[in-house]
Amino acid sequence: xxxxxxxxxxxxxxxxxxxxxxxxxxxxxxxxxxxxxxxxxxxxxxxxxxxxxxxxxxxxxxxxxxxxxxxxxxxxxxxxxxxxxxxxxxxxxxxxxxxxxxxxxxxxxxxxxxxxxxxxxxxxxxxxxxxxxxxxxxxxxxxxxxxxxxxxxxxxxxxxxxxxxxxxxxxxxxxxxxxxxxxxxxxxxxxxxxxxxxxxxxxxxxxxxxxxxxxxxxxxxxxxxxxxxxxxxxxxxxxxxxxxxxxxxxxxxxxxxxxxxxxxxxxxxxxxxxxxxxxxxxxxxx
Amino acid sequence: xxxxxxxxxxxxxxxxxxxxxxxxxxxxxxxxxxxxxxxxxxxxxxxxxxxxxxxxxxxxxxxxxxxxxxxxxxxxxxxxxxxxxxxxxxxxxxxxxxxxxxxxxxxxxxxxxxxxxxxxxxxxxxxxxxxxxxxxxxxxxxxxxxxxxxxxxxxxxxxxxxxxxxxxxxxxxxxxxxxxxxxxxxxxxxxxxxxxxxxxxxxxxxxxxxxxxxxxxxxxxxxxxxxxxxxxxxxxxxxxxxxxxxxxxxxxxxxxxxxxxxxxxxxxxxxxxxxxxxxxxxxxxxxxxxxxxxxxxxxxxxxxxxxxxxxxxxxxxxxxxxxxxxxxxxxxxxxxxxx
Amino acid sequence: xxxxxxxxxxxxxxxxxxxxxxxxxxxxxxxxxxxxxxxxxxxxxxxxxxxxxxxxxxxxxxxxxxxxxxxxxxxxxxxxxxxxxxxxxxxxxxxxxxxxxxxxxxxxxxxxxxxxxxxxxxxxxxxxxxxxxxxxxxxxxxxxxxxxxxxxxxxxxxxxxxxxxxxxxxxxxxxxxxxxxxxxxxxxxxxxxxxxxxxxxxxxxxxxxxxxxxxxxxxxxxxxxxxxxxxxxxxxxxxxxxxxxxxxxxxxxxxxxxxxxxxxxxxxxxxxxxxxxxxxxxxxxxxxxxxxxxxxxxxxxxxxxxxxxxxxxxxxxxxxxxxxxxxx
Numbered sequence: 001x002x003x004x005x006x007x008x009x010x011x012x013x014x015x016x017x018x019x020x021x022x023x024x025x026x027x028x029x030x031x032x033x034x035x036x037x038x039x040x041x042x043x044x045x046x047x048x049x050x051x052x053x054x055x056x057x058x059x060x061x062x063x064x065x066x067x068x069x070x071x072x073x074x075x076x077x078x079x080x081x082x083x084x085x086x087x088x089x090x091x092x093x094x095x096x097x098x099x100x101x102x103x104x105x106x107x108x109x110x111x112x113x114x115x116x117x118x119x120x121x122x123x124x125x126x127x128x129x130x131x132x133x134x135x136x137x138x139x140x141x142x143x144x145x146x147x148x149x150x151x152x153x154x155x156x157x158x159x160x161x162x163x164x165x166x167x168x169x170x171x172x173x174x175x176x177x178x179x180x181x182x183x184x185x186x187x188x189x190x191x192x193x194x195x196x197x198x199x200x201x202x203x204x205x206x207x208x209x210x211x212x213x214x215x216x217x218x219x220x221x222x223x224x225x226x227x228x229x230x231x232x233x234x235x236x237x238x239x240x241x242x243x244x245x246x247x248x249x250x251x252x253x254x255x256x257x258x259x260x261x262x263x264x265x266x267x268x269x270x271x272x273x274x275x276x277x278x279x280x281x282x283x284x285x286x
Numbered sequence: 287x288x289x290x291x292x293x294x295x296x297x298x299x300x301x302x303x304x305x306x307x308x309x310x311x312x313x314x315x316x317x318x319x320x321x322x323x324x325x326x327x328x329x330x331x332x333x334x335x336x337x338x339x340x341x342x343x344x345x346x347x348x349x350x351x352x353x354x355x356x357x358x359x360x361x362x363x364x365x366x367x368x369x370x371x372x373x374x375x376x377x378x379x380x381x382x383x384x385x386x387x388x389x390x391x392x393x394x395x396x397x398x399x400x401x402x403x404x405x406x407x408x409x410x411x412x413x414x415x416x417x418x419x420x421x422x423x424x425x426x427x428x429x430x431x432x433x434x435x436x437x438x439x440x441x442x443x444x445x446x447x448x449x450x451x452x453x454x455x456x457x458x459x460x461x462x463x464x465x466x467x468x469x470x471x472x473x474x475x476x477x478x479x480x481x482x483x484x485x486x487x488x489x490x491x492x493x494x495x496x497x498x499x500x501x502x503x504x505x506x507x508x509x510x511x512x513x514x515x516x517x518x519x520x521x522x523x524x525x526x527x528x529x530x531x532x533x534x535x536x537x538x539x540x541x542x543x544x545x546x547x548x549x550x551x552x553x554x555x556x557x558x559x560x561x562x563x564x565x566x567x568x569x570x571x572x573x574x575x576x577x578x579x580x581x582x583x584x585x586x587x588x589x590x591x592x593x594x595x596x597x598x599x600x601x602x603x604x605x606x607x608x609x610x611x612x613x614x615x616x617x618x619x620x621x622x623x624x625x
Numbered sequence: 626x627x628x629x630x631x632x633x634x635x636x637x638x639x640x641x642x643x644x645x646x647x648x649x650x651x652x653x654x655x656x657x658x659x660x661x662x663x664x665x666x667x668x669x670x671x672x673x674x675x676x677x678x679x680x681x682x683x684x685x686x687x688x689x690x691x692x693x694x695x696x697x698x699x700x701x702x703x704x705x706x707x708x709x710x711x712x713x714x715x716x717x718x719x720x721x722x723x724x725x726x727x728x729x730x731x732x733x734x735x736x737x738x739x740x741x742x743x744x745x746x747x748x749x750x751x752x753x754x755x756x757x758x759x760x761x762x763x764x765x766x767x768x769x770x771x772x773x774x775x776x777x778x779x780x781x782x783x784x785x786x787x788x789x790x791x792x793x794x795x796x797x798x799x800x801x802x803x804x805x806x807x808x809x810x811x812x813x814x815x816x817x818x819x820x821x822x823x824x825x826x827x828x829x830x831x832x833x834x835x836x837x838x839x840x841x842x843x844x845x846x847x848x849x850x851x852x853x854x855x856x857x858x859x860x861x862x863x864x865x866x867x868x869x870x871x872x873x874x875x876x877x878x879x880x881x882x883x884x885x886x887x888x889x890x891x892x893x894x895x896x897x898x899x900x901x902x903x904x905x906x907x908x909x910x911x912x913x914x915x916x917x918x919x920x921x922x923x924x925x926x927x928x929x930x931x932x933x934x935x936x937x938x939x940x941x942x943x944x945x946x947x948x949x950x951x952x953x
Contacts, residue, residue: 124308127609128602131564132582136598139586140319216434220568223436224583239437243572246444247455258437266432522685528728531683532742532793533715545732621777622731 022277025270032264036086039079047072047080047233056250066252068241072231074252078260081233086264088145089214092152093207099153100160100203105196107161108168119165122158130155131220138226148227152214159210160203167199201279208272212265219261235261291617298613302606307359309602314358317595323347328592330371367599368592372584377596381578385600386472387459388570388577391501392562393473394494398502399509399558404551406506407513411521427507436568439500443572446496453496454489456573464489497573501565505558512554516547549620556612560605628699629656630801630833631680631718636693638672638679638857647903649675649688651857651911654930657801657835662827664844664865665837666880667854670900673837676854677803681718682710697801716746719794723806725786729778735789736762736774743796761792765822784815791819795826802826804836808843820847841884845869850936853877856901856911859930863937873939873948875916910942918943 044064051071059066065074107115125133134151141147171177172195180194215235221227222236223243230237235257242253320327325341342348346357361367367377410423446453459474460466467477467486474490520526520543529539563579570579578597585593617623638650650672657663667673678684680695682703695702697713705713722728730738739758740751747754755774762770765788778786787807794802804823808816824847826832838844844851844865852862853876861874872878898915901907907914913923923942930938933948 124312127305127605128598129560129564129605131567132598132601135567135582135586136316136594139589139594140316140591212432219434220436223434223568224571224586226583226586236434239434239440243440246440247448249444249448251441251444251448254437254440258434258441261437262429262433266428269428269432524722524724524727525730527683527685528720528722529730531681531714531720532745533711533713533797534741534745535711538741538745542730542732546730620732621734622779 021270022274025267025272025274028263028267029271032082032260032267033086035079036082039082043073043076043079045073045076047076048231049073050231056245056253058250059252065256066250068238068253069245074238074256077233077238078235078256081235081238081257082260082264084145084228084232084234085215085218085261088149088152088218089211089268092149092214093156093211095149095153096156096210097160097203097207100157100164101196101200103157104161104164104203105168105191105199108165108199109172109191109195118161122161125154126158131217134217134221135224135226138221143225143227143229145228148218148221151221152217155217156210156214159206163203163206164199167202168195171195171198202276205272205276205279208268208275212268212272215261215265215268294617294623295614298610302610305606306603309599309606310359310362311355313595313599313602314355316598317591320591324591327589328368328371330588330590332371362599367596370585370590370593370596372588372590372593377592380581380593381596381600384576384578384581386469386577387575388563388566388579390459390473390475391494391497391570391575391577392559392566394475394498395501395505395562395565396555396559398498399506399562400555402503403506403509404513406510408517410510410514411517423510427511430504430507433504434568435501435504435565436572438504439497439569439572442496442500454492456496458574458576459493460486460489461493493573497569497575501562501569505562505565508558508561509551509554513547513551516550517543520546545619549616552612552615552619556608559608563601563604627659629696630659630661630698631655631657631835632694632696633676633680634694634696636676636679636695637691638675638684638688639691640688642904644904648906649857649903650679652693653854653857653859655852655859655862657833659800660827660831660833661850662824662834662848663836664848664851665835665854666839666841666844666851668839668900671854672857673854674805677720677805677835677837680803681714681720683714712746715742715799716797717799718801718803719797719799720803720805721787721790721794721807723809725783725790726778726781728790729786729793731778734775734777735781735793739774739789739793739796742793746797757796758792761796762789764795765789765792766818767792784811784819787811787815787819788822791822795832798830799832801833801835804834806838807836809838809840816843823847841880845884853880856906857903858911858940859938860912860940861938862930863934867934867937871934871937873933873937873944874912874941875918875943876912879917910940912941 049072051067054063054067054071055069057063057067059074063073063075065078067073068077103118107118134155137151137154138147141150177190177194180190218227218234219236219239222229222234223240225240228234228237230241238257239254239261242250242255242257245251245253317324317327323338323342325338325345325347326333329337329341344357346354349357365378367381369375370377370380373380406423406426410420413420443453443456447455454461464486467474467481467483470477470480475487475494478484478487478490523546526539526543526546529542534542566575566577567579567582569575570577571583574580578600581593582597584590585597633653633655636650636653636655637648640647640649653672653676655665655676665673665676675684675688679690679693680702682690682695684690690703693703697717702710702713729735733741736755736758739761740754743749743757743761744751744754749757759770759774762773767773767785767788773781773785773789778789781789791807802823807823808819811819820843823834823836827834836843836848848865850863851865851868852859853868853874854860855876861868861872861877868877869881872881901911901914907924909922909924909926910916910919910928913919916923920943926942928940928942928945930940931945933939933944939945
């Protein structure tokens with residue numbers, strides 16, 4: 001009966017507002033993702049090409065977002081960078097999730113000594129200032145896409161492990177687990193079939209926001225030279241390329257990559273909020 | 287001070303030892319993750335065969351790992367963090383020279399974040415979810431968290447320096463021709479006032495203004511969110527309701543509410559202060575600040591591993607000490623701790 | 626008849642829910658006299674606590690008082706100015722609640738809290754107020770009051786915290802003490818001590834006590850008059866002895882029988898059946914759906930509170946009919 005009521009009752013104004021914001025989030029994301037995939041089709045110029053004659057042009061007809069100090073077209077580069085940045089974002093968070101899901105479930109379900117040792121290790125990783133740890137590891141391993149993904153994945157694992165562990169801790173005492181056990185499900189099946197799928201909910205909502213943070217972290221690392229190296233188009237390196245030019249008034253070089261980055265992060269954050277609200281309602285009617 | 291409190295303090299301070307050991311171990315491992323000879327990596331591109339041999343012997347690279355670690359820890363306890371091949375000085379000296387600049391920057395940014403964040407949080411808690419103000423605050427939080435701080439810094443430079451000409455050039459803590467004040471605390475703003483040098487004070491403050499505001503305003507929503515949640519929860523709590531039922535005056539009830547909402551705000555303050563150190567790394571590059579953040583960036587660019595090692599150690603130790611301070615503040619303000 | 630100390634007239638409290646408005650307190654009429662020990666009984670969710678908080682004008686949002694008047698010593702409390710309301714609360718009317726530890730501020734010592742409550746209504750120095758606080762703790766028979774005054778709420782046991790709360794409530798010598806489930810969850814012996822403490826106050830100070838509880842034994846042993854609430858309505862109201870000797874409303878009868886069978890002692894009251902729907906209220910008597918003697922007209926006509934015996938009011942059509950037949 002209660003489920004019907006939820007469907008029939010008119011939405012209070014706050015919920016409507018939330019809906020609009022959710023659509024905005026998903027909409028922004030869609031734009032960014034489409035640009036990332038199809039962007040190169042729209043690109044007006046070769047993103048890696050230099051053309052000294054056309055250096056430092058403000059936005060105009062030929063170069064929609066202007067050119068940088070060696071003549072590279074900003075628009076094409078921004079669109080091309082979207083692909084790399086989104087790839088890094090997804091890959092790092094997905095890898096972290098794949099590692100954290102079984103690890104978090106195991107740590108939450110088991111009462112053995114190694115579970116608390118693992119959590120201490122998670123605490124330890126999280127006790128370093130995030131950016132500094134990332135910088136240090138990349139400096140030692142060297143720049144490049146793979147190492148950036150590695151570092152960001154490492155930083156995300158404790159976050160997911162914590163969330164999943166918390167869910168598993170509360171799930172393992174629930175009635176349906178006892179029921180499943182009574183029917184004859186053994187430990188491993190019990191955990192993978194019944195507990196893990198139900199524990200992943202909050203983490204999935206969190207993952208969206210984490211992809212946004214991964215984008216910011218990638219850009220930051222690249223900005224200080226500890227991430228993606230130029231001339232590969234990446235939003236962070238592009239902002240770095242234009243840093244000196246801010247003092248001389250060529251604002252477009254750093255502005256547009258930053259706008260693109262912020263828009264993508266905002267989209268992921270809003271989508272994450274919407275996912276969380278969606279999963280919350282679902283959880284409440286169960 | 288009673289016994290339980292004393293025991294708590296001693297236990298908490300004692301925790302520092304394993305924490306610091308773990309950090310030193312992690313940094314020790316970090317350097318050895320490098321491909322090739324650690325000694326060669328630490329000496330940089332100008333390494334000579336003799337230099338490598340000498341440093342290898344010093345570090346005990348031919349000895350078993352535990353012994354290497356022990357040599358390393360002994361070095362740290364004596365203040366020896368290695369030698370930067372790039373600056374030619376000991377890393378300890380490098381860091382000591384630059385640390386005050388970073389500390390001044392993040393302290394002021396922290397103050398901005400706390401003041402702005404607490405005000406926004408308090409307003410948000412009393413106004414609830416409705417109205418233009420609440421919506422504005424929500425969007426401020428969202429946007430501040432979405433755009434990178436170093437990009438905001440660059441935009442601020444463009445607007446306030448290039449366009450409006452009200453901010454000084456982003457070339458460090460003082461104007462090019464200025465002489466730094468006599469070093470008492472290391473904070474230019476404080477030292478210049480203490481030595482009566484008002485022009486230098488204005489110069490330092492002008493240079494601090496933009497980076498401090500950029501960092502502070504970007505991070506303020508973190509404080510606002512926690513303050514708002516804490517205040518809302520307290521204002522609807524049983525004991526505040528009861529205080530009203532007992533007829534206590536509005537001012538007193540507000541003071542009660544603030545006092546009760548303080549603990550989580552103190553916690554987020556600690557998290558924030560540590561986060562600002564990471565943020566400082568990026569901002570210092572944008573403003574050529576000359577602090578340990580810029581030092582770290584330089585080190586990464588130059589593969590100056592001794593400097594990187596020293597910086598990470600310092601940053602992690604800083605984090606541990608800040609969290610210790612947060613716990614001690616909790617002990618002071620919250621009677622429920624230590625029981 | 627002398628003016629009652631507290632009079633609730635047609636008091637109505639509503640809460641918005643996703644399904645519509647829930648009427649938690651439904652046109653309640655209640656009077657409490659000076660020096661009277663009054664009991665309000667009902668099952669969980671009957672609206673007893675909300676009635677008390679509404680009487681103080683402190684309904685928590687989003688609930689609101691949608692209708693009715695609250696008169697304290699004849700003065701309209703709800704429409705009074707804010708500082709007048711504040712003065713009444715704590716000074717003339719005080720409340721104690723079930724979870725004493727939650728009601729006390731965890732950050733302050735109980736001595737300071739009681740002192741603050743005293744200083745809110747009297748112009749004294751901090752030291753004087755603190756001394757009053759220590760005295761107040763002594764009057765509720767706390768062991769070693771000066772030491773206890775320095776302790777914090779989390780350091781006290783449940784019973785001690787309740788005493789501290791009573792001390793806080795009584796330090797200003799209010800004319801009315803509202804006690805909302807003050808002894809639930811406490812040890813039986815401590816329950817008795819605290820209730821004795823309260824009735825002693827009634828006797829010595831001439832204060833009135835309004836106790837709200839689901840435990841009939843307490844009402845039977847301590848109160849002079851009592852009322853029974855169901856679905857936000859008063860369904861019976863009369864002298865306690867009458868209520869127990871001659872319960873007229875079928876709900877009350879069920880409660881009294883359960884008490885006599887000693888099944889209700891200290892347990893959640895339930896007279897067989899699901900709780901009523903406070904949003905989509907049925908027409909007619911709210912109890913009819915689970916009433917053993919309901920007649921067809923009960924489901925159609927809403928009964929009113931009528932005086933069926935000396936100062937004994939009942940809200941039941943069947944009871945009215947039986948009363949008419951008796952006198953006929």
